[in-house]
Amino acid sequence: MKKGFYTIIAAQFVSSLADNALLIAAIALLTEIRSPAWITPLLQIFFTISYVLLAPFVGAFADALQKRHVMFISNALKACGCLLMIGGVHPMIAYGVVGFGAAAYSPAKYGILTELLPADRLVAANAWLESATVLSTIVGTMLGGALISTYASRFVQHMHWPLIHSAADLAMLAVMITYAIAAALNVGIPDTGARYPNRLAEPGELVGEFVRCFNVLWADRLAQIALWVTTLMWGGAVTLQLLVLKWADANLGLSLSKAAVMQGVAGLGIAIGAAAAAAWIPLRASLKVLPVGLITGAVAVAMAFYNKNLFPPGAGLRVGELFAPAYIIFAYPLMVLLGALSGFFIVPMNAILQHRGATLLTAGHSIAVQNFNQNLAVLLMLGAYAILLTAKMPVQWIIAVFGVFITGMMWLAQRRSAANAHKVDMRALIEE
Structure with missing residues (x-):
């Protein structure tokens, strides 16, 4: 594999790990503020809506910049969403900011592989990427659970940190740091040299093209x-x-x-x-x-x-x-x-x-x-x-x-x- 490939895999693992730990931490925050049960699915709805509304445009955004920079911006946005939750913004709103970053990340992480590697290495590369994602899902979910456990609560009570008043706050801080690490790894990915025309100024054409592709597949x-x-x-x-x-x-x-x-x-x-x-x-x-x-x-x-x-x-x-x-x-x-x-x-x-x-x-x-x-x-x-x-x-x-x-x-x-x-x-x- 070429130089930079394993940095991409490491960044994907760390970012996906944070995604899965974040869900548990955000639900814990909702429990702390005594939100009704129906708010929990709305948390995921606010996260997902960016994927739907921005579907015709995220590919063009990923092509308008270097994909390593798109991935950096995406993870930085996710970290900002965590900071908003720590600062007291309602988890539902802050989770929407994280979703906005995640929507831009998806086409960049797959697209950069096609730029970096020859076609005969793509199957192996995708196997690495998906394996990292599955492993991070398992580890991230369990990490999220550990960060909101009674042991974490006792740790927070002894530390007396500003803004960190509960295990859920501690979990959110840990997730924010994890996103920052992922963003730092993105910066370390080498420039692939690929450049594409900026089509973000053609929203009408992008939507029309998306509708045509939608109809072709169905x-x-x-x-x-x-x-x-x-x-x-x-x-x-x-x-x-x-x-x-x-x-x-x-x-x-x-x-x-x-x-x-x-x-x-x-x-x-x-x-x-x-x-x-x-x-x-x-x-x-x-x-x-x-x-x-x-x-x-x-x-x-x-x-x-x-x-x-x-x-x-x-x-x-x-x-x-x-x-x-x-x-x-x-x-x-x-x-x-x-x-x-x-x-x-x-x-x-x-x-x-x-x-x-x-x-x-x-x-x-x-x-x-x-x-x-x-x-x-x-x-x-x-x-x-x-x-x-x-x-x-x-x-x-x-x-x-x-x-x-x-x-x-x-x-x-x-x-x-x-x-x-x-x-x-x-x-x-x-x-x-």
Whole structure:
């Protein structure tokens, strides 16, 4: 790999680690100010809305500057969002600032690889990038949980720092420093020498081009299936991220810091599933994983009704002074299973979409349309989640509704795929 590649990977790991720790820290801040439950999904909505509104423009912004500078600006904006939260700005507003920075970061991190490396190294480079992202998701989530634990609270009480009055404030400070480290790493990335025309002065043309690309992907009989299910699963994954925290509290009686470990375990499952799919599912056989989407929805429904009352009081495993309740021990494999099914399903579908998108359009335009659809699904699903919380629906039934919806939509996707296969040779489209 060329000089600077591993700096890019390190910067992505650190930035993504901070992203995942930040969510836990921001939810802890909401808990401190006694925000109603429906505010939590709005936190993610404010983060995601920039991805949707700026979708036609972020690619042009990433091309207008050196991509290392775009990544630096993005991480600096994220750090500013953390500083706003420490300074007392409502987490929902400050999280929106972080989302603004994150929206610009995505096209830059992928685009810089194509500038730095030859085409025959891109598959290996993307494997490095995605592996770093998955690992940072697991570590970042668990780090966020550790930073808001009772141990962190005791540490803060002894330190008497200005502006840092709680474990949540300490967590936010740590996340801000982590973003600053990521920004410093971005500065260390060498100049790739790539320069592009500045198209930011042509917003009308950018929107028109985006709409054309949007229509091309949805009209293609292969791309529409991959776009359908990846959009659904992405929206579902982000919503489930919040639902797992709520479920761990309501069904297992876990604090936020311990519930974050459940998120990390699900992330481990995603890594296992993704690795299995990469090893066992060739591109030409990718559509065969569609039934896994149905199973994923069914497991989510089963998860809804898993709780500590299914086990006798006191059941568990004791090692010396340590005791692990049975309901916690068996919850871990359930989270791994849910994550593994999701990872095994989404990797082949992403591969189809990236391949078909690059064939019909360009990789950049395809990713922009995919990001728009996925984040629009996030907004809609989180909005529905907020409404159900406002209606005071129990979390078990929210998860059940969510699981049934995923299962139903996956069934429709299978039906549509079968209907399309009668009209065109889907395998031939994959192999184009």
